[in-house]
Amino acid sequence: MSSPRLRLEGIAAKLVRLRKALTIAMTYRAKPADGVAWVTGASSGIGRATALELARRGFTVAGSARSADALDALAGEAKALGGRIIGHPCDVTDEEAIERAVAAIELAHGPIALAFLNAGIAADWQGGRIDIGVFRETFEVNLFGILNGLAALLPRMRERRRGQIAVMASLAGYRGLPMAAPYGASKAAAIHLCESLKFDCDRLGVTIQVVNPGFVETPMTANQKFPMPFLIGVEEAARRIVDGMATGGFEIAFPRRLAWLSKFTRALPYAFYFPTLVRATSRDRGKA
Numbered sequence: 001m002s003s004p005r006l007r008l009e010g011i012a013a014k015l016v017r018l019r020k021a022l023t024i025a026m027t028y029r030a031k032p033a034d035g036v037a038w039v040t041g042a043s044s045g046i047g048r049a050t051a052l053e054l055a056r057r058g059f060t061v062a063g064s065a066r067s068a069d070a071l072d073a074l075a076g077e078a079k080a081l082g083g084r085i086i087g088h089p090c091d092v093t094d095e096e097a098i099e100r101a102v103a104a105i106e107l108a109h110g111p112i113a114l115a116f117l118n119a120g121i122a123a124d125w126q127g128g129r130i131d132i133g134v135f136r137e138t139f140e141v142n143l144f145g146i147l148n149g150l151a152a153l154l155p156r157m158r159e160r161r162r163g164q165i166a167v168m169a170s171l172a173g174y175r176g177l178p179m180a181a182p183y184g185a186s187k188a189a190a191i192h193l194c195e196s197l198k199f200d201c202d203r204l205g206v207t208i209q210v211v212n213p214g215f216v217e218t219p220m221t222a223n224q225k226f227p228m229p230f231l232i233g234v235e236e237a238a239r240r241i242v243d244g245m246a247t248g249g250f251e252i253a254f255p256r257r258l259a260w261l262s263k264f265t266r267a268l269p270y271a272f273y274f275p276t277l278v279r280a281t282s283r284d285r286g287k288a
């Protein structure tokens with residue numbers, strides 16, 4: 001016979017599980033029949049692999065990036081796999097070009113049911129001095145590129161009262177990391193943006209998600225000199241992202257071990273955080 005306290009705890013746990021299940025059930029998750037999927041940064045790395053994974057799972061995919069040739073090659077690869085990806089080249093930093101691309105995609109292929117705002121850069125930055133150009137360029141792509149996409153998508157999704165948008169950020173946006181000020185700050189801003197917009201999107205019937213990967217093997221990480229713990233392959237990353245889109249939870253964070261470690265460091269007080277990071281990275285900085 002369990003004590004009243006244990007029984008109460010059991011009921012509380014059941015209620016939490018029920019609330020979670022209800023939240024997921026009420027969250028809109030796009031299906032191929034609802035419309036097309038749009039992926040930015042589709043010419044390379046995670047965006048390319050995710051576009052292919054979405055096509056494999058039955059979506060018609062519109063892929064955007066600046067390199068038209070790479071998008072053509074991607075379309076060819078999808079066709080060979082029995083999927084459909086159509087290139088819509090554009091620069092995410094150009095607000096009008098993004099609006100035109102979204103209008104053209106919807107005119108040609110129907111409503112965008114699912115968008116993955118993934119395009120991003122990690123500009124070379126040596127630390128030590130504030131190079132405004134590097135910060136501006138990074139924010140133009142990694143934050144304003146997302147905002148340009150949202151500005152084009154949200155009015156359309158609001159009108160349909162339906163849509164799903166996954167925004168690429170990074171575990172590097174959780175806390176300040178050495179040698180990562182422009183990139184990390186842009187990713188922290190992207191996370192904060194999604195958290196804030198979630199309140200509005202929930203009211204509009206639009207699902208917004210933030211994607212926070214750790215290290216993924218792509219051209220972006222190919223020449224990094226620092227160690228990349230728990231590095232994963234790009235196809236695995238794409239599968240995790242598309243699985244997360246299908247589940248509909250707010251955050252898609254992986255690999256799990258690095259995500260939990262990062263969540264733990266996020267909870268550390270500054271007095272512990274800074275010395276811990278200095279100890280953990282000083283050996284690596286010596287190597288780089």
Ligand SMILES: NC(=O)c1ccc[n+]([C@@H]2O[C@H](COP(=O)([O-])OP(=O)(O)OC[C@H]3O[C@@H](n4cnc5c(N)ncnc54)[C@H](OP(=O)(O)O)[C@@H]3O)[C@@H](O)[C@H]2O)c1
Pocket residue numbers: 040041042043044045046047064065066067070090091092093118119120121122141168169170171212213214215216217218219220221
């Ligand atoms: N790799 C990782 O370990 C990692 C970890 C966490 C988060 N991320 C994030 O994941 C995203 C994809 O990175 P990745 O590793 O796959 O890098 P990547 O292979 O270098 O791909 C970057 C993509 O962004 C596109 N892009 C860059 N600037 C653009 C612009 N102005 N307009 C349109 N497209 C633009 C590139 O296409 P074009 O050059 O053809 O325009 C390319 O398709 C980025 O946001 C990155 O910060 C990566």
